Amino acid sequence: GQQLNQSPQSMFIQEGEDVSMNCTSSSIFNTWLWYKQDPGEGPVLLIALYKAGELTSNGRLTAQFGITRKDSFLNISASIPSDVGIYFCAGHTGSNYKLTFGKGTLLTVNP
Amino acid sequence: DTEVTQTPKHLVMGMTNKKSLKCEQHMGHRAMYWYKQKAKKPPELMFVYSYEKLSINESVPSRFSPECPNSSLLNLHLHALQPEDSALYLCASSQGGGAFFGPGTRLTVL
Numbered sequence: 747g748q749q750l751n752q753s754p755q756s757m758f759i760q761e762g763e764d765v766s767m768n769c770t771s772s773s774i775f776n777t778w779l780w781y782k783q784d785p786g787e788g789p790v791l792l793i794a795l796y797k798a799g800e801l802t803s804n805g806r807l808t809a810q811f812g813i814t815r816k817d818s819f820l821n822i823s824a825s826i827p828s829d830v831g832i833y834f835c836a837g838h839t840g841s842n843y844k845l846t847f848g849k850g851t852l853l854t855v856n857p
Numbered sequence: 858d859t860e861v862t863q864t865p866k867h868l869v870m871g872m873t874n875k876k877s878l879k880c881e882q883h884m885g886h887r888a889m890y891w892y893k894q895k896a897k898k899p900p901e902l903m904f905v906y907s908y909e910k911l912s913i914n915e916s917v918p919s920r921f922s923p924e925c926p927n928s929s930l931l932n933l934h935l936h937a938l939q940p941e942d943s944a945l946y947l948c949a950s951s952q953g954g955g956a957f958f959g960p961g962t963r964l965t966v967l
Contacts, residue, residue: 781958788947788959789947843905
């Protein structure tokens with residue numbers, strides 16, 4: 747089945763630093779999604795991307811849908827302590843409603 | 858309103874109990890999902906309902922039984938669960954793009 751390779755697995759950064767994480771796939775995806783999950787809560791949708799090459803921002807977050815449709819990245823600028831959490835990429839192939847998830851990036855921000 | 862609600866928030870049950878998890882969305886989304894999530898792992902898809910009909914069952918054991926009474930509601934009936942079924946159970950809905958998740962039910966099976 748489809749798999750998403752998400753990296754890095756974890757990151758430890760200082761407050762104020764920028765962060766970058768990415769997802770790659772061997773299959774083409776029609777939709778790329780980025781979620782943040784806090785402990786004990788459900789994932790929260792941060793950014794949704796629907797077109798190859800699309801670059802979308804949500805506050806300090808920026809994500810891009812790769813031209814090949816097989817990758818996506820998420821950047822967080824000027825990190826703050828509340829950015830701590832697990833970030834998941836996810837994608838749809840469009841053939842059904844199945845959503846495939848990456849394994850997540852655990853972000854720790856030191857104040 | 859982009860909210861998906863789930864009840865209960867926490868559930869503890871014995872292996873012989875029968876219980877149900879409930880999920881509700883009022884966004885008019887045509888797809889609803891059940892996911893199971895273990896600590897520090899990604900959500901694992903269990904079931905997808907599309908237009909109130911079961912469209913995907915990811916080979917889930919029969920002790921988990923989904924039900925979609927109408928376009929806004931999704932239930933997960935639990936019976937004879939095992940301790941390894943303890944996890945966070947997430948409901949989500951979508952219109953085909955980004956899926957919106959509820960807060961989850963933390964299930965503990967004793």
